[in-house]
Amino acid sequence: MKKATQQQTKEHNRNLVLKTILERDSISRAEVARVTGLTRTTVSDIVTDLLDAGLVEEVGVGSSKGGKSPILLSLVPDSRCLIGLDLAQYQFRGAVVNLRGAICEMVTMPVTGRDGEALALVYTILDRLVRASCRPIVGIGVGTPGLVNTGQGVVISAVNLDWVNLPLAALLQERYRLPVTVLNDSQAAAMGEYTYGEAHSYGKNLVVINARHGIGAGVIINGRLFQGDGGGAGEIGHVVVVPDGGLPCRCGNNGCLETVASAQALVKRAQALGAPFAAPTTPSAPEAVTLDAIERAFHAGDPVARQIVLEAARYMGMAVSSLVGTLNIQHIVLVGEVTRFGEPWLAAVRETMARTSLSRLAQETRVEMGQLGGNGIVLGASAVLANNYSALYEPQALQAAGDWRPAGLNARSALKYP
Ligand SMILES: [Zn+2]
Structure with missing residues (x-):
């Protein structure tokens, strides 16, 4: 094994100390030393560096266990910022997020085109966010639909956007001179939750099912995103569940x-069943049947709307069952537009999960709604970067606020990817 250089050891120790401080509201130097196993002198030197970098501050005095009362250290949440992007079907959403997940700036724009136009929209949103940010930016995290190779930062295929083998991370890195992480949107949602x-208070394993225009799951095992051998872990949306006579899928x-x-x-189901529903709130022309209209009819107690929604929920329950049987992860969180149907859904x-799983496994599994609403993917995409402790310490000094210029690529030329 190659011996770590002094520089590597220093960086490793600094990351360990920073992680320890970041994971707590406040902590003393002595406690950091105890948790990390580093000597008090090493911790003290590193903390001095972190104070100088503005990442950490002294926030008061803790209670003494005999002797001098210790000074408490805490992360400075606004000392750095992260950028998260959510590339949803009809709307792209981007945000500047601080180190504790508070959203400082948000830009949303409707998606009007595909391919190069969609990429140009990504640039427009990021240009605005980068200009709006007055603190050092640690990096950009992207949650995109489709299959993603996160290691190479390539969107292998995103049908909705007409992206095939798009080297999104490389394009954004070149334009913004920042670290970029690209995740599948459901995986980003899982990181967010x-x-x-x-x-996080329930343990280190979690499955998040993201049900919106498409359906996918993000799997976290032992505190880390599990992406599978080809990046497709959690691609449950394209598992066939109606083997005979099922409707055509975009895949x-x-x-x-x-x-x-x-x-x-x-x-589509509401349109096929020939709404109007009984409830007077629902439009009668099939093309006017929207998710909003179904929601109104559902909450008004319309029997057809209830049938459609609960049928969809039962299929979702079966998908949950197969995840329970495969992974036995006891905490499953549901997010996305479809959760608007609330408690009955x-x-x-x-109920379906309980009926179609091994009863012992089902009893021990908690299925709940997510808590981050529409911002889960943006937060999750940015959260990945908050774990990059080296970048937190030394963010790439690309832009003094306000005088940033894009690196001269336009969307058209950028699209000549292999
Ligand atoms: Zn499919």
């Missing part, structure tokens, strides 16, 4: 989970 939701198959349990599936998911 794990980092900023209540989920080319028929009868995928997405065709029966997603937001678009609900709308959740109850049907739980």
Whole structure:
């Protein structure tokens, strides 16, 4: 094994100390030494560096266990910022987020084109966010639909956006001179719930199912995102659940989970069943049947709307069952547009899960709604960067605020990817 250089050891120790401080509200130097196993002198030197870098501050005095009262240290949440992007079907959303997940700046824009136009929209949003940020930016995290190779930062295929083998991380790195991480949107949602939701208090394993236009799951095992051998872990949306006579799916198959349990599936089903529903709140022309209209009818007690929604929930419950059987992760969180149907939908998911799983496993599994609303993916995409402790300490000094200029690429030329 190669011996670590002095520089590497120093960086490793500094990251360990920073992580320890970041994970707590406040902590003394002595406690950091105890937790990390480093000597008090080493911790003291590192803390001095972190104070100089503005990342950490002294926030008061802790209680003494005999002797001098210790000074408490805490992370300075606004000392750095992160940028998160959520590339959803109809709207792209970007935010500047501080180190504790508070959103400082938000830009949303409707998606009007695909391919190069969609990429240009990403640039427009990022240009604004980078200009708006007055603190050092640690990096950019992107949650995109489709299959992603996170290691190479390549979107292998995103059908909605017409992206095939798009080297998104490289393009953004070149333009913004910042570290870039690209994740599948459901994986980003999982990171968001794990980092900023209540989920972390339950343990280090978590499954988050993201049900919106498409359906996917993000799997966190032992505190880390599990992406599978090809980046496709959690791609449950294209598992066929209606083997005979299922509806065509945008992936080319028929009868995928997405065709029966997603937001678009609900709308198509309502149109096929020939709304109007009984409830007077619902429009009568099929093309006017939207998810909002179904929601109104559902909450007004319309029997057809209830049938459609609860049928979709039961398919979702079966998908949860197969995850329970495969992973036995006891905490499953549901997020995305489809969760708007609330408790009755959740109850049907739980009931089906209980009925179609090994009862002992089902009893020990908690299925809940997410807590971050529409911001989960933006927060999750940015949270990945908050774990990059070296970059937190020394953010790449690309831009003094205000005088940043894009690196001269335009969306058209950038699109000549291999
Ligand atoms: Zn499919």
